[in-house]
Every structure is written in C-alpha cells, then in structure tokens.
Amino acid sequence: MIADQRDFEKEKNRLISYLKKTQEYGASYFDGKESLSFGVMTTEEWNNLxxxxxxxxxxQFGV
Incomplete structure (x- = not known):
C-alpha cells in the first residue's frame, strides 16, 4: 500500500517507459528467462504474466 503522495504524470511516464523497454527487448529476450517466483518461463508464459x-x-485503479 502506498501511503505517500505520488505525482501521477511522473508515475504514468515511468510505466510507459517500462512498457516500451519491454517491447524493445522483443519476445525472444524473455524466452527461457527465469522468474524468481515461477522458475524458467516461455515467451507465452511471460506474455500472460x-x-x-x-x-x-x-x-485496481479503475482504468
């Protein structure tokens, strides 16, 4: 739970940046990568996650 105030625009831009970076990596980057919670996962499993x-x-935030 976040207890302090956040700058919406800053947080939105940070999320967009993460999404773009993930897209730039491409699907093959994630194939066979290990998740700390789920172990080695396929590209499809990463995509679903x-x-x-x-x-x-x-x-959660009504978007």
Missing amino acids: FYKHLDHHLT
Missing part, C-alpha cells in the same frame, strides 16, 4: 499483472493494477 505481464498482461495479467498490468491488467490487475489498471483494474
């Missing part, structure tokens, strides 16, 4: 995680937080 990214989607579900981002969707969870966007839904």
Whole structure:
C-alpha cells in the first residue's frame, strides 16, 4: 500500500517507459528467462504474466 503522495504524470511516464523497454527487448529476450517466483518461463508464459499483472493494477485503479 502506498501511503505517500505520488505525482501521477511522473508515475504514468515511468510505466510507459517500462512498457516500451519491454517491447524493445522483443519476445525472444524473455524466452527461457527465469522468474524468481515461477522458475524458467516461455515467451507465452511471460506474455500472460505481464498482461495479467498490468491488467490487475489498471483494474485496481479503475482504468
């Protein structure tokens, strides 16, 4: 839980930057990469994880 005030524009730009960087890496970058929580994952598994995680937080904040 975030207890302090945040600058919305700064946080939004940071998220967009992370998304662009992930896209620039490309799918092949993630194939076989190890997740600390789930072990070695395929590109499809990483894609599903990214989607579900981002969707969870966007839904959490009513986006």
